[in-house]
Amino acid sequence: MEIDADAPHSMGTTIIGVTYNGGVVLGADSRTSTGVYVANRASDKITQLTDNVYVCRSGSAADSQIVSDYVRYFLHQHTIQLGQPATVKVAANLVRLLAYNNKNMLQTGLIVGGWDKYEGGKIYGIPLGGTIIEQPFAIGGSGSSYLYGFFDQAWKEGMTKDEAEQLVVKAVSLAIARDGASGGVVRTVIINSEGVTRNFYPGDKLPLWYEELEPQFSLLDIPSSPGPEPMNI
Amino acid sequence: MSKAEIDFPPKGGFSFDLCKRNEMLIKKGVQPPSYRKTGTTIVGLIFQYCGFHSTFLEMLIGCLTKNFKEGGKTEDGVILGADTRATAGTIVCDKNCEKIHYMAPNIYCCGAGTAANTEAVTDMVSSQLQLHRYHTGCESRVITALMLLKSPLFNYQGYVQAALVLGGVDVTGPHLHTIYPHGLTDTLPFATMGSGSLAAMTVFESKYREGLTRDEGIQLVTEAICSGIFNDLGSGSNVDVCVITKGHKDYLRNHLLPNPRSYISPKGFLFPKKTGIDKFFGY
Numbered sequence: 014m015e016i017d018a019d020a021p022h023s024m025g026t027t028i029i030g031v032t033y034n035g036g037v038v039l040g041a042d043s044r045t046s047t048g049v050y051v052a053n054r055a056s057d058k059i060t061q062l063t064d065n066v067y068v069c070r071s072g073s074a075a076d077s078q079i080v081s082d083y084v085r086y087f088l089h090q091h092t093i094q095l096g097q098p099a100t101v102k103v104a105a106n107l108v109r110l111l112a113y114n115n116k117n118m119l120q121t122g123l124i125v126g127g128w129d130k131y132e133g134g135k136i137y138g139i140p141l142g143g144t145i146i147e148q149p150f151a152i153g154g155s156g157s158s159y160l161y162g163f164f165d166q167a168w169k170e171g172m173t174k175d176e177a178e179q180l181v182v183k184a185v186s187l188a189i190a191r192d193g194a195s196g197g198v199v200r201t202v203i204i205n206s207e208g209v210t211r212n213f214y215p216g217d218k219l220p221l222w223y224e225e226l227e228p229q230f231s232l233l234d235i236p237s238s239p240g241p242e243p244m245n246i
Numbered sequence: 247m248s249k250a251e252i253d254f255p256p257k258g259g260f261s262f263d264l265c266k267r268n269e270m271l272i273k274k275g276v277q278p279p280s281y282r283k284t285g286t287t288i289v290g291l292i293f294q295y296c297g298f299h300s301t302f303l304e305m306l307i308g309c310l311t312k313n314f315k316e317g318g319k320t321e322d323g324v325i326l327g328a329d330t331r332a333t334a335g336t337i338v339c340d341k342n343c344e345k346i347h348y349m350a351p352n353i354y355c356c357g358a359g360t361a362a363n364t365e366a367v368t369d370m371v372s373s374q375l376q377l378h379r380y381h382t383g384c385e386s387r388v389i390t391a392l393m394l395l396k397s398p399l400f401n402y403q404g405y406v407q408a409a410l411v412l413g414g415v416d417v418t419g420p421h422l423h424t425i426y427p428h429g430l431t432d433t434l435p436f437a438t439m440g441s442g443s444l445a446a447m448t449v450f451e452s453k454y455r456e457g458l459t460r461d462e463g464i465q466l467v468t469e470a471i472c473s474g475i476f477n478d479l480g481s482g483s484n485v486d487v488c489v490i491t492k493g494h495k496d497y498l499r500n501h502l503l504p505n506p507r508s509y510i511s512p513k514g515f516l517f518p519k520k521t522g523i524d525k526f527f528g529y
Contacts, residue, residue, distance in 0.1 A: 045432070050444065053424075053432045075428040079400050 025194020026107040027156030027185050029067035030126040031168070032149050036205025037126040037134040040181035042156065042189055043197030044145050044203050052100035052115030054197045061111060062089045063088050064209070066104040068125030071154035072076060072141070077121040081126040084108050105145055106139035113143025124152045155196040176213070178203060186219040248331045260402050285480020287442030288331045288345060288356035290411040290422045291454065292435045293463035294322040298447045313335030318345040321460055323491030324413035324420045327467035329442065329475050330500070331482040336481065344499070346488045350375050350386040352495065354488050355395075358440035359407040359427060367408050371395050388421035400429025407438045415490050418488055442474025442481040449473045462490065468502055476505065 021060045027211050029040045030127045041058040058151070059068050060081045070077035078205055086098050091107075104126040112119060136153035152160050165185060172180070178201055185199045199214040213217060272278060332355035347355050347368040353375075357364025371394045375386045391412055399406055411427040424437045436454050438446040449470040458466065464487055474481040485502040489495065 045430075047426075052426070055432065055434075056432060073428070075400055075404075075426070075430040078396075078430060 019231060025156075025192070026071040026154030027160070027188035027192065027195040028058060028071050028122075028124050028153045029157075029181050029184055030135045030138070030151045031123040031172075031177050031181055032126075033135050033172045033174055035134065035174065036128050036183050036203060037136055038174070038201055038203050039067055039069050039124065039126045040175045040178075040185050040199060040201045041154075042195040043200060044184055045074055046194055051196070056197075057200060059200055061085070062104050062125070063092060063127075064123065065098055065129060065204060065210070066101050067204060068104075068108065069124040069126070069153065072121035073119070076119045077123065078241070080108065080111050080119065080121060080123070083111060085141065098129065099124065100129040100131060101135040101137065101238060102132065105135075105139065105147075109139050109143055109145040112139055116141075116143050121229045124153050125152045126151075126204065128206060130206075132180075132208050134205065151171050152184075154188075154195070156185075156192035159191045160184050174203060174205070181202055182214055185218065186214075189219075190222045190225065192227075257526070260405065265405075279403060285333050285442075285478070286331070286345060286358040286440030287341075287438070287446050287474025287481040288358050288411050288440050288470050288477060289327045289438045289450070289474075290413045290436065290445050291325055291423075291450065291458075291463055291465055291467060292322070292413075292420050292422050293325060293458040293460060295320065295457055295459045298359065321491065322420050323415050323460070323489060324409060324422055325460075325463045325467045326354055326356050326488045326490070327471045327480040328486045328489075329471055330484045331480070332361055333473075333480060341483050342500070344486065346486050346497070348372060348392050349412070350379070350414065351390050352490060352493075353388055353412070353418060354490060354495070354497075355388060355391070355413075356411040356439070358409045358411075362412065363406045363408040367395060367406065368410070370398075385416055386414075387416040387418065388412065388423065392423050392425070393490045395425050396429050396431050399425065399427060404428040411437055411439050413490060414490050420490075438470065440474070440481065442471075442478035445473045445477040446470035460491070461468065464498075464501075466491065472502070472504060 025044070025046055027042045031038045039059050043052040043055050043058065045056045046081065060068050060070060061083065062068055062085050068081055070081060084104065087107050087132055088104055091103065093101050104127065108123055112121070112123070120141065122140045125139065126135070128134045136148055136151050138146050138148050138153065149170070150164060152164060167180060181201055182199050189195045198216060199219065202211045203210040217231070221227065247263050268278065326346055328345035330342045330345065331338055332343040343425055347365070348358055349355050349372045351369060355368050356370060371391060374394050375391055376426045378390065379386055391414070395410060395412065399408060407427050409427055412425060413422045422434055422437055424432045424434065424439055436450045438450060451464070453466055468485050469486045475483070475485070483505055484500045487498040487501040489498070
């Protein structure tokens with residue numbers, strides 16, 4: 014198959030945002046693809062907008078980066094003018110305004126999640142087209158198709174922080190197992206009144222699902238002392 | 247005042263009129279001219295070597311056997327590499343072009359894609375960076391160059407075919423970024439771009455590790471570019487390397503020449519004096 018390196022980069026992705034008792038957990042995979050080539054296998058799709066609000070990006074990688082850059086800039090100005098941290102609702106609405114007013118030119122689905130002192134932990138989904146919808150949990154990206162049934166069964170109100178994070182990691186790893194456009198590592202961001210915690214789950218720490226095999230002769234086992242002799246030219 | 251002239255300010259953004267004209271011409275059967283494209287291999291990597299000794303005895307031995315500077319030294323920086331072939335269609339039009347472009351004294355940028363686009367975009371941004379340096383009085387930062395490069399590429403929606411590997415060392419440390427024609431940027435410890443990127447990435451994925459020294463880094467970059475040169479038709483000729491460390495850079499033009507011309511006359515070529523070249527041995 015021809016590798017078209019000029020194809021626009023899409024983050025065929027899995028992104029998830031989940032509220033729990035006291036905050037939110039955002040999760041994403043780490044694969045950015047150009048056609049069939051994986052351009053970046055360790056990308057960070059959870060981008061910071063303010064200290065307490067983060068956004069998960071999916072769809073066209075360039076479009077989502079630019080939208081989050083603009084929103085970060087507007088939110089910074091808004092925070093200075095307001096004199097206190099911006100609320101998640103404001104951040105989500107700024108994203109929605111950009112996405113809706115430029116809907117003909119943008120192709121990006123976003124999940125905005127964060128914590129503020131008025132409403133607590135909130136998740137807002139902003140899919141293609143620019144609608145805004147406040148949800149207790151949101152999923153997006155190409156891998157999310159495989160998770161609708163899983164969440165219907167597994168999500169419950171009032172989880173603890175660890176339960177929520179485990180749910181997110183399990184869900185992203187299930188999507189990675191079935192969606193070719195998702196892969197790499199699982200990144201999570203936990204936002205609550207205490208602050209922000211970033212976690213990272215490499216491939217070998219994820220559970221194995223149906224028909225998946227244990228790693229054998231994995232490169233991760235090779236001791237990381239001086240590698241093989243460089244080629245003599 | 248003439249009533250017929252109403253000046254509207256030009257609407258921002260790219261004007262696609264000529265693109266439509268080109269499409270119409272192609273439909274009528276006119277062959278578009280082939281442009282010079284650097285089907286390329288460009289790579290970059292960050293090396294961070296911490297050479298401090300863990301025990302007092304080692305430190306003592308280190309101080310006795312080497313000079314004082316080498317004990318406890320931390321060396322980090324960015325190494326950029328590129329091949330030197332520029333193609334126009336299937337013809338190699340430049341066998342020794344320069345793909346590592348100057349952006350700032352501490353920032354360099356390799357360019358793949360259409361040669362005119364990479365030259366123009368890097369030239370433009372290097373001027374903007376210089377003006378910014380005059381305004382602020384400080385050394386340029388790599389993320390400044392990144393944003394200045396990303397914005398026009400995004401605004402032109404990928405029509406400016408320039409894929410770049412941007413690397414440099416500023417007050418915040420060594421940085422390496424890739425910039426794609428649509429405006430996407432990635433920040434990575436090692437990166438490859440261009441038609442030979444897959445060949446070069448195989449070398450990096452198998453041999454890159456954290457804690458490379460400067461010489462190991464140069465060796466690895468050279469190997470990756472050679473892999474692109476020998477396995478990709480769009481890349482060839484020589485290897486250029488640029489090493490940037492804090493306060494210092496080494497532009498190793500033609501660091502390696504693995505493709506010597508094998509049939510030149512041993513006496514060289516003599517040109518008449520007016521051409522300005524005395525003896526030409528080819529490359």
